[in-house]
Amino acid sequence: MSTEVLDHGLIGTASQETGWFARAGLLRRLARDRVAVLAASALGTIVLAAVFAPWIAPYDPYFTDLTKAMQAPSAAHWFGTDNTGRDILSRVLYGTRNTLVLGLVGVIVGGAIGGVLGILAAYYRRLGGWIMRLVDIMLAFPAILIGLAMAAIFGAGLSAVIIALVIATVPDVARVARGAAVGVMGQEFMEAGRAVGVSDGALIWRYLTLNCISTIFVFLTLRFGQIILIGSVLGFLGMGAQPPTAELGMMAAQGRDFLFMAPHIATIPSCAIFVIVLAANLLGDAFRDVLDPRLQT
């Protein structure tokens, strides 16, 4: 995804933004976009399925039964069984949970840190130079490399992946947030607020942050899919969740060894990742189209 282009697109809207809740027509316009509705309902269903996994999963995702190993999809096991006879549908449901949590934590924590850094960088110019230099350095590390390094330092596991995803989110968000905040800084109400003696804290929070939040939010929805993708790739490489924990990327990697005997073991978790990321990306695109009329075609 091109952050460069996104930056321009999003920064352009910053001055036109009038706050999150002022956009009364947002939902109505989203509802008119059929692709957006489809993506939103798919993502909604996936999230619900993940949340309620313990109640709807037909089997225990960790229960092994070697007599049922590597069965193809059937009525008893909709997605078949894996090499140790575990029910893949149940594991996909639990795996989706872990995968979504990874993505959400990465985006929320990384978004919060990046947003604060970017807004502070726009408000305090001198500090901003230093912050943006730090951000440039952070951008010099591709997410997968950060993941590899974190796994090497802390040992492979979900925490290594989460740290990597947060670090991967921070610099891009900081740049977008700074761009949006610089636009807002130029507005008259900022000057007016300062003239009537509003404190720095109130200016930053009530004037600056609230006016940048929707831009940051759109950017984060666009990043969400990418973050999930990175998380699952790290899982696939064995840097994330460790067996027997179900995580979609790791499940695909485990199925790789049985690709020629039972292709469904690797294919089904991979498909699940694809569907989640696709729905997230489509929804992100729809949000951007609605919130950023400049990019609408």
Added chain:
Amino acid sequence: MARQIVHRLLISIPALIGVLFLCFCLLQVVPADPAMVIAGPDAKPETIAAIRQELGLDRSIPVQFFEYILRVMRGDLGRSIISNKKVIEELALTIGPTIELMVGAMLLAVPIGIGLGTLAAVNRGSLTDRFIMAISVAGVSMPVFFIGLMLIQYVGFRWALLPFTGRTGPVWDGGLPSLILPALTLGLVLIGPIARLTRTAVLEVLGADFVRTARAKGLRETVVIVHHALRNALIPVVTLIGLQAAFLLGGAVVTETMFSWPGVGRLAVGAIVSSDFPTAQGAIMILAIAFLTINLLVDVLYVYLDPRVQST
């Protein structure tokens, strides 16, 4: 132009120090004491102490970091704990295949991506456009390993068309068949983003005055699109390809692991899994430096392509 490049090089230095520091940390914060790992489980305390001294582990962290930088500059990255080979030698063996894989993927992805993007832009709103954009969104959303698994399963195994494990040799020495599937896996991931951005860039340019002028002059549509629109649209596309370097590197790590491709990425993953820290830091360092270099090259190319950047 030279000034710009020098400026860019100067900016890269803190990033490079960051990379080195991260790699240094890798050797420091490890849960296991490297001296104990090297000495083995039954080693005497004196042996461990001797190894600690030999490795310089008894000195303060800043001193160790400084010494580490000096060693790296001399090309001394230590020895692999597992194979006892010099890390720099292992890297020298693996860097070639990685570059080969990346170049192969780019050669596939860039022309196809630019072609599809232009086609979509020219036929904006049509079925072709929608189809191409749908494919590219799907491509952006697909994990690299999914494409790899499919290619291995069908092209490699079922239809037995191409080899899917290892590398038989350099491209010029009969290695081309073994390169195709890994390069295709990595390249397919890049086509989507490149096509998407090319479309946006071409659309923007198509509305520009100089394109209208070109049309008004009565030039043929192909000439207008290829010579006037596409050439100007390429500037953001080049930047994007630079930004994709991160993707490319990450994807290369996965692709190499899947296809047993003897590259740096596979070396890094293998080293991390087996707690071979000297090899892991060396491999991660090379990958990060490769990333910085690609970005630097893209910036230079950008200045070259867009004369406006030179004057500012």
